Amino acid sequence: GAVVSQHPSWVICKSGTSVKIECRSLDFQATTMFWYRQFPKQSLMLMATSNEGSKATYEQGVEKDKFLINHASLTLSTLTVTSAHPEDSSFYICSARDERTQYFGPGTRLLVL
Amino acid sequence: AQSVSQHNHHVILSEAASLELGCNYSYGGTVNLFWYVQYPGQHLQLLLKYFSGDPLVKGIKGFEAEFIKSKFSFNLRKPSVQWSDTAEYFCAVNRDGGYNKLIFGAGTRLAVHP
Numbered sequence: 561g562a563v564v565s566q567h568p569s570w571v572i573c574k575s576g577t578s579v580k581i582e583c584r585s586l587d588f589q590a591t592t593m594f595w596y597r598q599f600p601k602q603s604l605m606l607m608a609t610s611n612e613g614s615k616a617t618y619e620q621g622v623e624k625d626k627f628l629i630n631h632a633s634l635t636l637s638t639l640t641v642t643s644a645h646p647e648d649s650s651f652y653i654c655s656a657r658d659e660r661t662q663y664f665g666p667g668t669r670l671l672v673l
Numbered sequence: 674a675q676s677v678s679q680h681n682h683h684v685i686l687s688e689a690a691s692l693e694l695g696c697n698y699s700y701g702g703t704v705n706l707f708w709y710v711q712y713p714g715q716h717l718q719l720l721l722k723y724f725s726g727d728p729l730v731k732g733i734k735g736f737e738a739e740f741i742k743s744k745f746s747f748n749l750r751k752p753s754v755q756w757s758d759t760a761e762y763f764c765a766v767n768r769d770g771g772y773n774k775l776i777f778g779a780g781t782r783l784a785v786h787p
Contacts, residue, residue: 603777660705664717
């Protein structure tokens with residue numbers, strides 16, 4: 561089946577630093593990838609849609625200058641949390657779309673101290 | 674706006690009991706429907722999906738779901754649950770074609786007692 565990986569799986573950083581999270585589709589090409597946040601005991605919240613070779617589309621309320629998304633190839637999208645603050649601590653999940661189905665990565669847990 | 678409702682937030686069952694989790698959506702056009710499962714400490718995995726054709730869809734691990742267009746529903750069922758089915762279950766919908774943004778329900782947390 562379609563496999564999506566994320567790296568790192570967890571990261572702890574100091575407030576004010578930037579963190580980059582990678583999302584890769586391992587066995588298929590994904591024109592579109594998605595980035596979500598999941599808060600404890602809650603559903604996934606879509607942050608942005610990332611299309612290969614073009615600018616990401618952000619959901620309402622998501623700061624595009626804070627959450628930089630780059631989709632450089634059909635198998636790689638990156639999310640950079642810039643100048644991270646404790647309130648950015650969360651579980652970030654990416655997905656990659658194969659035709660009409662989204663396959664999810666294992667998530668990256670970010671803790672900002 | 675599109676929305677997805679999962680009626681049961683928490684479900685507790687004994688092993689071998691039957692399971693039905695409700696899912697209703699609000700969009701009136703053609704939709705694609707999905708159930709995902711998230712086992713404790715693991716990532717979201719696709720259980721089953723419906724695009725078109727037979728409205729009764731069979732997925733992995735003995736799960737099935739029925740699309741009832743007139744009721745805007747896509748309920749998930751399993752005749753006999755196991756302890757290993759303890760997980761959180763998410764229903765998701767997207768519009769067929771065009772912008773394929775998934776809309777998730779709030780999730781249903783299932784606990785199965787041995």
